[in-house]
Amino acid sequence: MTVHMILGFIIFMLLAMPVGYSLVISGWVALSVFDSVPSSMAVMKIFQPTQSFPLLAIPFFILSGSLMMSGKLGKKLVALASMLVGKYHGGLGQVTVVGSTIFGGVSGSAVAEASALGSMLIPWQKREGYPGAFGAAVTASSSVIAGLMPPSIPLILFAVVSNTSIASLFIAAVIPALLLAGGMMIACYVIGRRRGFPRLKEKHTRAEIRSTLLSALPALLMPVFILVLLRAGIATPTEVSIIAVAYALVVSALIYRDLTGTRVMAALTSTVITTGVVMLIITAANIIGYILTSGGVPQAVANWALEYLQHPLLIILAINLMLLVIGMFLDLPAAILLLGPTLVSIGNAIGLDLVQLGIMMCVNLSIGLFTPPIGTTLFVASAIAKEKIGSVVKELLPFYLVALVVLLLVSYVPALIIY
Template sequence: MTLVMLIAFFALLALSMPVGYALVISAGSAILWQGTIPLVLVVVKLFQPSQSFPLLAIPFFILSGSLMMSGKLGEHLVQFAARMVGRFHGGMGQVSVVGSTIFGGVSGSAVAEASALGAMLIPWQKREGYPPAFAAAVTASSSVIAGLLPPSIPLILFSTVSNVSIAALFTAAILPGLMLAGGMMLACYFSGRLRNFPRLSEPAVRQKLGYVLLHAMPALLMPIFIIVLLRAGIATPTEVSVIAVAYALVVSATIYRDLTFASIYAALINTVITTGIVMLVITASSLVGHVLVTERIPTLIATWATEVLGAPWLIMMMMTMIMLTVGMFLDLPAAVLLLGPIFVAIGTTIGIDLVQLGLVVCINLSIGLFTPPVGTTLFIGAAIAKVSIGSVIKELWPFYLVSFTVLLLMMYVPALTIY
């Protein structure tokens, strides 16, 4: 049954069918091919995941991010980042990284971040004399920071398949996210210095810095606000997501004063579309999971890994290679939901902390977002910069080096993730 499902799934992907539909059709076909499971079970398995209360956090976090990113917030964040790092070597590239780090604490989605920030920063960098391919590479790679920093959608999904506390995942992800941001800023600095990229000539005047900091503060406080509410036990993740929407509405209406019925409507439409895509993958992954569990695939893989590989570091390396390969072809939410249950079974068997495993999974699969042949943020950056994918890939090697360094540290230095 599993073999039939895999053959059908990859055949449908080769025909360019969207991942969610390919998962439903391949898993449903496998169940029907076996013939011993009632067809009504397919419908039940598709319906059950949508009834999960914690998953309500996803549309509300998407809505709060859409509300805050659709107005003046982006402009103030870019101004703040430019004042902070624009005067250094590779400064405008560093502005993209700082902006991505802050936006990651608002949107929780790498794709949304690449689209919103890329549309602002890539043309700006091109006008200032930066190579278009480099501008696209910075946007494509730094946008994946959103996959780690709260309110990360991938971490919420991993929590649903592993029963790990969302608050614990959010808290543990802060340090890796900041390490990734710091490493990418260093990559921009050395690239700018070696290649003599232009710098912003205007110094960071203290009064102006204070002004832009004041206007960017609502966005800077949002991830802190989320973590405090979760870690203090004041609210559940779902309740925090609703509070985040209220926070975004109040900030947009009273501080930035750019909240309109048109912007609310656009944010709601974006939320419905994005949530629909994510929920289709979630429900389809439940069906796939049923097929795998029925044939005890996670247990068999875990047993094989412990008996053949033995050492936990070798097993972790095997999982990493699988995730890097899958991440190059599947979008991040789908990959988390497909691989999460299998790797949770393996991690539990060999004694890996599931919080650490969750971060390793998200970093691994995030790298796939800017890796060919199906790198989503890679394609977004190249499209906005109007350059070829090949030219962007040539500019990405420093950012791959940083990402793999952080990944290895997360894998083999547990104290960095479970502190």
């Protein structure tokens, strides 16, 4: 049954069928046709995960991000970032990284961030004399910070798969996210200095910086607000996500005063579409997970790793290498849901903390988002910049190095994330 499912999935993917549909059809056929399981049970396995209470956090976090990012807030954040780092070498690249880090604490989605920030910052960089390929590279790579900064959608998915605390994952992800941001800012500085990129010459008074900081403060407080509520045990992740929507509505209506019916409808539409895509993959992954578990695949893989690789450090290296390859072809949510159960079994077998495993998976698979041939943020940023993928990939080489260094630190220095 497992072999039939894998072959079916590969065939459907080669036919360019979307991942979610490929998973559902191959899993349903494997259950119903080759294992003689009643169709009603196959359907039940597909819809079972939609009844999970923690998963309700996903649409609400997406909605709060859509409400916050679609108004004046985006311009305020970009203005603040440009005031803080625009005057340095590679300043506009650093503005993108800082903006991505802040937006990551609002949106939780790398693709949404690449689209929203890229449409604002890439044309600006090109007007100031930056190469379009460089602007696309910075946007594509820095947008994946959203996969780590709370409220991270991938971390919520891993928590559901592994029965790990969402709050623990959110807190553990902050330092790796800041390490990525810091490393990418250093890369922008070095590249900007070596290649003589223009710097912003406009000077700002302390009063102007203070005013812009105060106007952007509601967005800056969003991830802090989420972490405090979770860490103090005041609310569950799902309750926090609903509070975040209320927070976004109040901020937009009373502070920025740009909340309109059109914006609300656009945010709701975007949320429904994004949630639908995520939930399709979740439901599909459940039936695939059932097939793999029934076939004893996770335990078999764990036993193989223990028998042949033996040392935990080698097993962690093998996990990372496998994820780097898979991340190039499979989107982040699908990879977490499909590989999560197997890797959790391996992690438990070698005594690897599941919080560390979750951060490892998110950092690793996030690299795939800006790596060809299927890199989502890479394609989004390249399309906005109107640059060829090959040109953007060449500019991405320093950012790949930064991401790999952070991945190694997360994998082999657990003190960074477990405290």
